[in-house]
Amino acid sequence: MLKVLVYWEFLDRIDQIAVSPWNYYFRVLRSVSYMMYLIHANACVFYYFSYLMDFDPNNGFVYNNFQPACQNATNPGPRCNFPGQYNAYIFCFFFSVSMVTIIGNLNFPGLVPEMIYSVILWFIGVFIFATIVGQIRDVLKAMTRHEDEFYEVMDEIVEHMHTLKIPKELQDRVRTWLLFNWEQQKTIDERHLLDGLPSKLRTDLAMEVHFGTIHKVQLFKEVDKKVLEELLVRLRPTVYLAGDYICRKGEIGKEMYIVKEGMLEVVLPDGRVAVTLGPGSVFGEISLLALAGGNRRTADVRSKGFTNLYVLTKADLNDVLKDYPETMDALRNKAHELMNKGKPPPERAVTPPPEEVIHTRAQTPEMVKVAISILKEGSKVRNRMYSQSAHELKVHTADLHDDTDDDEVSLSLGTATEGENGHVTPQPVADVTADMLMQEELVQKTELISPNTEEIISPSLEEQVLQEFAHNHEADRQSAGSLQPPAAESDSASAPAPRKSSKMRRKSRANHDADAKSSSDSDDNAVAQGKTSRRRRSRRSNGSTAGVNRQESVDVPTTTPVPKESPMQTPDSGSSRLSTSKLINDSPKERATTPVMASLTSLKRRFAGAPKVHPIEADDAEPPEPETTSAAERPGVFTFELTPTTSSKPNTARHRHRDSNISFSDYDHSGLSDTFAGVTFSSPDTP
Numbered sequence: 001m002l003k004v005l006v007y008w009e010f011l012d013r014i015d016q017i018a019v020s021p022w023n024y025y026f027r028v029l030r031s032v033s034y035m036m037y038l039i040h041a042n043a044c045v046f047y048y049f050s051y052l053m054d055f056d057p058n059n060g061f062v063y064n065n066f067q068p069a070c071q072n073a074t075n076p077g078p079r080c081n082f083p084g085q086y087n088a089y090i091f092c093f094f095f096s097v098s099m100v101t102i103i104g105n106l107n108f109p110g111l112v113p114e115m116i117y118s119v120i121l122w123f124i125g126v127f128i129f130a131t132i133v134g135q136i137r138d139v140l141k142a143m144t145r146h147e148d149e150f151y152e153v154m155d156e157i158v159e160h161m162h163t164l165k166i167p168k169e170l171q172d173r174v175r176t177w178l179l180f181n182w183e184q185q186k187t188i189d190e191r192h193l194l195d196g197l198p199s200k201l202r203t204d205l206a207m208e209v210h211f212g213t214i215h216k217v218q219l220f221k222e223v224d225k226k227v228l229e230e231l232l233v234r235l236r237p238t239v240y241l242a243g244d245y246i247c248r249k250g251e252i253g254k255e256m257y258i259v260k261e262g263m264l265e266v267v268l269p270d271g272r273v274a275v276t277l278g279p280g281s282v283f284g285e286i287s288l289l290a291l292a293g294g295n296r297r298t299a300d301v302r303s304k305g306f307t308n309l310y311v312l313t314k315a316d317l318n319d320v321l322k323d324y325p326e327t328m329d330a331l332r333n334k335a336h337e338l339m340n341k342g343k344p345p346p347e348r349a350v351t352p353p354p355e356e357v358i359h360t361r362a363q364t365p366e367m368v369k370v371a372i373s374i375l376k377e378g379s380k381v382r383n384r385m386y387s388q389s390a391h392e393l394k395v396h397t398a399d400l401h402d403d404t405d406d407d408e409v410s411l412s413l414g415t416a417t418e419g420e421n422g423h424v425t426p427q428p429v430a431d432v433t434a435d436m437l438m439q440e441e442l443v444q445k446t447e448l449i450s451p452n453t454e455e456i457i458s459p460s461l462e463e464q465v466l467q468e469f470a471h472n473h474e475a476d477r478q479s480a481g482s483l484q485p486p487a488a489e490s491d492s493a494s495a496p497a498p499r500k501s502s503k504m505r506r507k508s509r510a511n512h513d514a515d516a517k518s519s520s521d522s523d524d525n526a527v528a529q530g531k532t533s534r535r536r537r538s539r540r541s542n543g544s545t546a547g548v549n550r551q552e553s554v555d556v557p558t559t560t561p562v563p564k565e566s567p568m569q570t571p572d573s574g575s576s577r578l579s580t581s582k583l584i585n586d587s588p589k590e591r592a593t594t595p596v597m598a599s600l601t602s603l604k605r606r607f608a609g610a611p612k613v614h615p616i617e618a619d620d621a622e623p624p625e626p627e628t629t630s631a632a633e634r635p636g637v638f639t640f641e642l643t644p645t646t647s648s649k650p651n652t653a654r655h656r657h658r659d660s661n662i663s664f665s666d667y668d669h670s671g672l673s674d675t676f677a678g679v680t681f682s683s684p685d686t687p
């Protein structure tokens with residue numbers, strides 16, 4: 001009897017160490033053992049009761065080993081085969097079991113005490129029996145309780161779907177999800193399972209369960225342990241089937257996810273997979289932390305196979321981070337860092353190429369041009385008129401915002417001021433970075449300088465333009481007279497000439513200089529006849545060079561001293577013009593002779609397609625060596641190939657286009673007599 005305590009202790013310990021399903025078997029065994037013990041105890045009581053009744057041999061109810069019936073029997077039956085040999089304990093145990101499990105069918109009590117004893121025993125027996133049976137049933141039920149619950153829920157859902165006449169395919173997916181979920185988690189909602197536990201225990205449990213995954217997450221690498229613990233408790237496991245979309249672009253982000261197992265794909269709107277995420281990856285943080293400036297999903301995320309994820313809701317995140325505001329900032333910074341490091345900004349990746357962003361300015365009236373050309377250079381009236389016309393020449397931009405990025409190669413549209421010492425200082429007004437050049441289509445569509453670029457060029461340049469007009473006009477006339485333009489003229493009128501050797505270019509420049517000289521006399525004539533740059537352009541575009549949209553010539557002086565009075569090189573329409581491909585493909589020596597060349601070399605290196613920018617060779621006979629002369633000191637004249645666009649929005653000062661990285665600023669029109677428009681290239685590579 002005293003051993004019962006030891007026995008209970010033993011049972012408790014076994015219960016602690018036994019794992020499912022053995023713990024359930026053990027519990028059934030324990031209940032049976034309690035029953036046996038009680039029967040044993042009852043057997044002992046019965047023996048003692050028999051003893052109190054003197055083992056009366058005349059009494060069939062109590063135990064007696066005497067068996068007097070056998071002694072007197074003439075024909076003893078099988079019970080008399082072992083007279084006096086019944087084992088007292090076995091007999092009493094047998095009697096006790098019968099008494100507990102079977103009501104009645106026992107030796108009828110002959111005496112009153114026997115009857116009372118029997119009744120008490122029967123009552124006890126009923127209770128013991130009921131308890132034991134109930135316990136065994138509970139234990140067996142507990143063994144399968146979760147499974148039963150799961151199937152109960154599943155049956156309900158399936159039935160409901162059936163009632164709603166949900167398509168079979170969807171029903172199957174729900175069923176597959178439920179089964180997979182059960183398979184993975186063995187519970188429908190783990191969170192509620194732990195609700196009854198104190199928070200400290202839940203935290204410890206969560207740390208234990210999720211830490212393996214969380215410690216791989218880069219985003220949480222530097223997060224304080226306390227915050228991490230609080231976040232961990234709030235993580236909710238979930239599973240996704242192959243092909244399921246976890247989130248869709250444009251949705252409002254309310255949850256972020258940590259991948260526990262499986263692979264997921266970030267899918268861009270064009271169907272391309274931007275990146276594949278594996279265990280330890282986080283996604284959904286951009287909208288949750290408003291990294292892209294809003295709370296919308298920036299991409300679709302699709303489960304590649306079956307995946308196990310941890311979900312952290314925005315509400316839970318905010319709930320934790322409201323007590324740790326500095327962690328919110330740290331998380332954002334970290335997320336930004338990871339975003340910029342590992343993946344291109346999703347918005348940029350999915351934004352379609354911008355439409356026309358740079359627009360043509362208005363054309364300067366003919367009258368103004370003529371007046372400018374005939375007024376004395378440097379006169380106040382001329383400057384004012386010039387300034388008026390220049391005001392129309394602002395670059396128009398649309399959908400631009402402030403921002404600047406450095407890029408390896410940039411193209412800038414700028415003004416330059418000629419100083420007293422004859423040095424010309426470029427003043428960039430617009431930067432077109434490498435990004436823009438990459439978008440060749442945009443480059444082709446973009447008009448950096450309007451058809452009337454000449455009008456904002458300095459008076460001296462204006463003069464050159466007029467000279468060229470006269471020259472072209474003369475060529476026109478000649479060709480009209482002979483109905484067959486001379487080959488040289490035809491060449492010079494066409495847009496960028498085919499590649500020529502530097503020798504040829506020098507020669508053609510010499511020819512051009514002679515032409516320019518002879519044509520200068522007919523400037524006024526040309527202007528008077530209203531030869532506009534537009535006409536010249538149209539002649540060019542109709543010229544021999546196929547596939548060229550339009551050419552504009554712009555002189556770009558650099559900081560090399562330029563004699564103030566000496567005219568800048570007159571852009572000959574063909575003879576001195578180099579195509580980009582020419583520059584890029586020419587000898588290294590040539591390539592490195594001007595900043596333009598250096599930049600274009602760099603451009604070529606980065607972008608296979610040559611940008612539609614055509615510099616005209618510098619007017620010095622042989623460009624200086626790059627090692628001995630600073631690139632910024634070399635003069636150059638450049639030509640652009642441009643395509644007109646239409647303007648719908650007014651220009652705004654100092655802007656930058658979000659997609660093309662193009663930035664613009666207004667022209668500075670002050671001191672126009674010393675200011676000209678030009679195009680320069682700049683590159684960090686360029687010395």
Ligand SMILES: Nc1ncnc2c1ncn2[C@@H]1O[C@@H]2COP(=O)(O)O[C@H]2[C@H]1O
Nearest residue numbers: 274283284285286287297298299343346
């Ligand atoms: N280019 C990408 N590389 C990696 N992950 C991305 C990329 N684009 C979007 N994502 C992830 O996909 C998620 C979609 O929802 P969010 O915008 O909230 O957060 C996004 C990022 O976590």
